[in-house]
Amino acid sequence: MAGDSGKMKLYWYPDYRSVRAxxxxxxxxxxQDVELVRFFPGGDQADDxxxxxxxxxxxxIPALTIPGDIPILESGAICMxxxxxxxxxxxxxxxxxxxxxxxxxxxxTIDGVLDFFYQLYGANMTFSDEKVQQxxxxxxxxxxxxxxxxxxxxxxxxxxxxxxDCVFGYVIYYSTLLKDGALLKNYPKLQEYHDRIKKRPHYxxxxxxx
Ligand SMILES: N[C@@H](CCC(=O)N[C@@H](CS)C(=O)NCC(=O)O)C(=O)O
Numbered sequence: 001m002a003g004d005s006g007k008m009k010l011y012w013y014p015d016y017r018s019v020r021a022x023x024x025x026x027x028x029x030x031x032q033d034v035e036l037v038r039f040f041p042g043g044d045q046a047d048d049x050x051x052x053x054x055x056x057x058x059x060x061i062p063a064l065t066i067p068g069d070i071p072i073l074e075s076g077a078i079c080m081x082x083x084x085x086x087x088x089x090x091x092x093x094x095x096x097x098x099x100x101x102x103x104x105x106x107x108x109t110i111d112g113v114l115d116f117f118y119q120l121y122g123a124n125m126t127f128s129d130e131k132v133q134q135x136x137x138x139x140x141x142x143x144x145x146x147x148x149x150x151x152x153x154x155x156x157x158x159x160x161x162x163x164x165d166c167v168f169g170y171v172i173y174y175s176t177l178l179k180d181g182a183l184l185k186n187y188p189k190l191q192e193y194h195d196r197i198k199k200r201p202h203y204x205x206x207x208x209x210x
Pocket of ligand 1: 015016017018041042059060061062073074075076107
């Protein structure tokens with residue numbers, strides 16, 4: 001499945017949460033240090049078994065393997081690790097709370113809500129009206145919360161892109177893939193944020209990877 005380049009390996013698939021790590025690697029200008037391994041969980045049984053045994057017990061991506069060290073298996077943790085390793089895209093001290101807060105909030109709270117909307121609109125699963133309303137209310141709370149933080153600033157940690165934007169930016173990107181972006185329609189601050197990140201060549205290059 002992957003050669004032995006002696007480099008870190010990032011297991012990725014288009015439009016999956018690996019977008020976060022690839023976009024970040026490009027912004028860090030560190031892509032040359034990482035072998036990208038395109039891997040579709042659930043595709044080939046033997047590949048899945050090997051990946052589950054050697055890399056990720058849940059057989060999900062992204063996963064970052066590091067020669068001589070343990071792998072990192074969470075998209076948020078991979079982004080924090082890479083930003084720390086290269087000492088770039090880190091917040092100014094006054095934004096450190098926003099950095100930790102919104103990075104963990106995105107992966108621990110928003111991702112689960114978006115998973116529901118993927119099931120509803122992407123996988124066409126059926127849910128009760130009550131459940132849909134409950135999750136819509138929760139998404140609104142999430143998007144209101146981040147929109148308030150973006151008042152008067154271009155990115156989550158002020159006017160400079162940091163690793164948290166690669167993590168949260170994926171939520172915005174993924175939202176545009178569901179129901180023609182309807183989830184974002186009441187959120188002008190998030191639409192402006194999306195317009196801003198769309199102008200970044202490394203973001204564009206990442207989402208164009210197929
Ligand atoms: N907590 C993990 C979640 C990873 C995850 O659910 N990845 C999905 C793709 S976005 C996956 O690999 N799904 C394949 C599967 O569940 O079989 C993270 O953020 O890294």
